[in-house]
Amino acid sequence: MTASTIVVKIGGARAVNPTEVLDDVAELVEAGTEVVVTHGGSTTVDDTLEQLGQSPEYVETPKGVVGRFTDEKTMEVFEMVLPGLLNTELVTDLQSAGVDAVGLSGVDGGLLTGPRTSAVRVLDDGKKKIRRGDHSGRLESVDADLLSSLLSDGYTPVVCPPMAGHEQDGQITAVNTDADGVAAAIAGALDATVVFLTDVPGICTDPDDATSVVETVETPTDWEMLSDAAEGFMSRKVMAIENALSDGAPEAIVADGGATKPVTGALTGDGTHVH
Amino acid sequence: MTASTIVVKIGGARAVNPTEVLDDVAELVEAGTEVVVTHGGSTTVDDTLEQLGQSPEYVETPKGVVGRFTDEKTMEVFEMVLPGLLNTELVTDLQSAGVDAVGLSGVDGGLLTGPRTSAVRVLDDGKKKIRRGDHSGRLESVDADLLSSLLSDGYTPVVCPPMAGHEQDGQITAVNTDADGVAAAIAGALDATVVFLTDVPGICTDPDDATSVVETVETPTDWEMLSDAAEGFMSRKVMAIENALSDGAPEAIVADGGATKPVTGALTGDGTHVH
Amino acid sequence: MVDCIECGADVSLYDDIEAGEILDCGTCGVELEVLNVDPTELDTAPELQQDWGE
Amino acid sequence: MVDCIECGADVSLYDDIEAGEILDCGTCGVELEVLNVDPTELDTAPELQQDWGE
Ligand SMILES: [Zn+2]
Ligand SMILES: [Zn+2]
Structure with a gap:
């Protein structure tokens, strides 16, 4: 346990044991480690869309990559689920564990910013098309001041998408961005x-x-093996890891969230350690 | 315009002209006034419950007062709508207006705390009953440190319910509390x-x-007239005003959110000024 | 019929009494909460301060 | 049929062509976005960087 500041990315609801993770975070904070917790919540967005009688829409690029198309209504549900339901519950549970957590989305204080990308190229029924109206963004900048200030005041920030997407006319729109990328960018900053x-x-x-x-x-040679090993969703995680390290993070670890004391375990050797 | 710190409570979606209010807040912040924005969102909670196929539940006390019964599912929708959808949109719109807004619920940093009250006395079909499982709380304490720190760093906090409800076993639960009371308590603090x-x-x-x-x-004599004049929802607002003033707020103003520059107007004489 | 837990007097029950209902003892005036039905279990009804949310 | 806005060559259209579709000019190879149908209006298809969210 040498790290004085760590970023912990909590996976989807089914990926981790929340109580075990949050108690572990509480012990680390108690021992003087500065922790930023980050999370996503795509699965709960899909569930909530279904409960509202709507279908999540996934599109495929001409290169065969599949991703979510975030239209205006989906963005509203996204705001409901991530900074609303999931962030509030995580902050509340951390408070119960004795951690003075403060929830933030990337829009708060301009924490996570970059250009909005509203047009995407998709492959629809074999035809190449351009779809407009996507609420996504390219995360280019992290304002570390707000996080540093909260951390030095003894708070534990809990950060989730959306980010602040800059429109060409200067307006700000809340837009979707990958939660692994958020964790990586904050670690880099x-x-x-x-x-x-x-x-x-x-x-x-x-x-x-x-x-x-x-x-x-x-x-x-290790990196080559890593890229070969990383399949499916892991390939985006490996991309996030590359960005974190090139931005200044000393180390990125991928570990099992279901383990006992999973964060402490990762910091002391469990999982994959990338330098 | 003499106030150096003001709390602005924005009413429901239909009560105010958001662009006019937010532009007015932006000018005040630009001119050096420290502003805390607060909001509720009960109507949108009801609308969202209906979209999810559920009915909002209102109960009547033996004394005839009607209020929302916030069961667990309603609390989840409450978190989705207030700190989720409405707070994120307000923060985003303020950012677009040039204000470095940071959204907070009362749970964040233990900003708004008090005991959870899970049991309520209701009058149901003429019978007195006790209903348990309500997610409400008695707002007893405001942690002004987080707000003061954000304000002195140039941020504009945007605060909404829920609050951090302390259970008898020491756990924290996110619970419902009246948004007028939140504005009053913050102004007092x-x-x-x-x-x-x-x-x-x-x-x-x-x-x-x-x-x-x-x-x-x-x-x-003015106060007596005020209490007589305050009917329906205004009676709770008058109670909030009494609390704000007794906690240390120099003045409480009730004004028309649909006016041009409504906040500046209120600070320069429009509306009802209570001392 | 059930006995008041404060004064022991008879308190009459509705047929469709439910858990959570509050009965007034006609003899001593205490408020009794029905904790369970069948068999009926009573306790003194708690005083509650009302805290409304939004 | 419609003229390629880059080289002027004929580009064939599907019957059910929709706004947003991208056509490749067989002559000069440029990608053309269908801005409108009936009458057909074309522009050079923008290069787009893909940014996925959650
Ligand atoms: Zn009795
Ligand atoms: Zn051509």
Whole structure:
């Protein structure tokens, strides 16, 4: 346990044991570690859209990558679920664990900013098309002042998307951005170690074999192996890790959020450690 | 314009002209006034409950007072709508107007705390009953440190319910509390003038006559008139005003949120001024 | 019929009495909360301060 | 049929062409976005960087 500031990315509702994670965060904070907690919540957005009688829309790019198309109504539900329901519950649970948590979305204080990207290229029924009206953004800047100020006052920030998307006319729109990217960008801005808690024990060379965890990634050869190993959703996580490290984070760790004391475990050797 | 710190309570969606209010707040902040914006959102909670196929539940006390019963599911929708949808949109709109707004619920940093009250006495079909499971709280304490720190760093806090409700076992639960009471308590804690923006020009002696606005309330006789004039929802506002003044607020103003520059107007004489 | 837990006097019950209902003892005037029905269990009804939310 | 706005060559249209579709000019290879149909209006299709959210 050497890190003085860490960013902990909590995975989806099914990926982690919240009580175990939050108690672990509480002990770290109590011991003097500055912690920023980040989270997403895509699954709950989809569930809530369904409860409201709507369908989440996923589009495919001409290159075959699939992602969410966030129209205006979806963005409203996104705001309801992430900074609303999930962030409030996480902050409340941390308070119960003795942590003076403060919830923030990327819009608050201009914490997470970048241009809004409203047009996307999609492949629809074999045809290439341009879809406009997407509420997404390219995360370019983290205002570390607000976080540093809260941390030095003894608060534990709990940060989630959306981010503040700058329109061409200067207006600000709340837009969707990837939660792994948020954790990575904050870690980069604070020169902090970032711990991604997931539902797997780390990045595995064989996704079906939990014992094939890559323990350390340091050399170019390690990195090549990492890129090969990272499949599916992990490829975006590896991209986030690259960004965190190139922005100044000393280390990125991917570890099992369902373990006992998962954050402490990750900081003391569990999971995949990338330098 | 003499107040250096003011609390502005924005009424429901139909009560105010948001652009006019937010531009006015932006000018005040630009001119060096410290502003805390507060809001509720009960109507949108009801609308969202209906969209989710549920009915808002209102209960009547044996004394005939009607209020919302906030069960667990309603509390979730409450978190979605207030700190989620409405707060994020207000913060985003303020950012667009050039204000570095930071959204907070009363749970964040233990900003608004007090005991949770889960049991209420209700009159149901003529019978007196005790209903348990209400998610409400008695707002007893405002932690002004977080607000003062944000204000002195140039941020404009945007605060809404819920508050942090302390359970008897020491756990914290997010619970419902009246937004007028939130504005009043914050004004009291910051010794700030509080401006309640509503859909009426002030407190009227004749609710059907907009020209019957009570301009100033200072003497005991004025207060008696005020209590008589305050009907329906205004009676809770008058209670909030009494609390704000007894906690240290120099002045409370009830004014028309639909006016041009409504906050500046209120600070320079419009509406009902209570001392 | 059930006994008042304060004064022991008979307190009459509705047929469709529910848990949570408050009965007034006609003899001593105490308010009794029905904790359970079948069998009926009573306790002194708590005084409650009302705190409304939004 | 419609003229490529870059090279003027004929570009063939589907019957059910929709606004937003991207056509490739077989002659000069440029990508053309259909801005409007009936009458057909084309512009060069913008290059877009993809930014995914959650
Ligand atoms: Zn009795
Ligand atoms: Zn061509």
